[in-house]
Amino acid sequence: MVEQPAVGGTAVGGTALADPAWLAARLIDLAAAWQIDDLRVAGTLWWYMASATLLDAPVHDSRVDPGLTALVVELRPDGSVARVRHTGSARRQIPALREMVRCIVVPLAEVSGAAERSLWAVTTDAIAGHCLAAPARADELTAAIPELPSPRFVDVGERRFVRRGSCCLIYRSPIAGLCTSCPKRPPAERDRLLAALVGDRPG
Known part of the structure; x- marks a missing residue:
């Protein structure tokens, strides 16, 4: 899990997140804060942080409008997304959700060099991280958006985790390391760390 800086930045309208120049500036801020010298890494890490926040309310409430024009976004000093305020409701949420993600991912990939698929x-x-208690909701959303791979989960003891298919690349920062659930870890090591996390056995 990535430990993010405290809130204390500025607020912008959601459409800023689709502006290549604005995104490029935020990646420079993030790269400086995390001592990253590769914009591809900064772009991936920025989206890892941003997507978790942007998708929170829409995943839990099918009435929330995720469209960029309906968002007010609060930023941290490092340029990452801290909080989102949704100002409307949507009749057709999943198409709006897909469009919101596409409008950010396409320019973000362009300015950072990160692959859209990643x-x-x-x-x-x-x-999936927001659907640990309701995996059917994750299946519903990802099945309806062609660009999204299927979510995966793993149960360790009585606790459920996301079996991640993506890497946030935080380990490329000299002030961070691999996440516990990072797919770059050997499976046996990852399983052992997750088991230790839930107290199934000593770590």
């Missing part, structure tokens, strides 16, 4: 995979894992 950013969509991050999106699936963000959705």
Whole structure:
């Protein structure tokens, strides 16, 4: 899990998140804060943080409008998304959700060099992270959006985790390391760490 800086930045309208120049500036801010020298890494990490926040309310409430024109976004000083306020409701939420993600992922991939496919995979894992208690909701959303791979889960003891298909690349920062559930870990090591996390056995 990525530990994010405290809130204390500025607020912008959601359409800013689709502006390549605005995104590029936020990636420079994030890269500086996390001591990252590769914009591809910064772009992936920025979207890992942003998608988890942007998708929270829409995943839990099918009436929430996820469209960029209906968002007010609060930023951290490092350029990452801290909070989102939704100002409307949507009759057809899933198409609006797909369009919101597409409008950010396409320019973000362009300015950062990250692959769109990788950013969509991050999106699936963000959705899955909000659906640990309701995996059917994750299946509903990802099945209706062609760009999204299917979500995966793993139960360890009595606790459920996302079996991540994406990597946030935070380990490329000299001030961070691999996440516990990182897909880059050997499966046996990852399972052992997750078991230790829930107290099934000593870590």
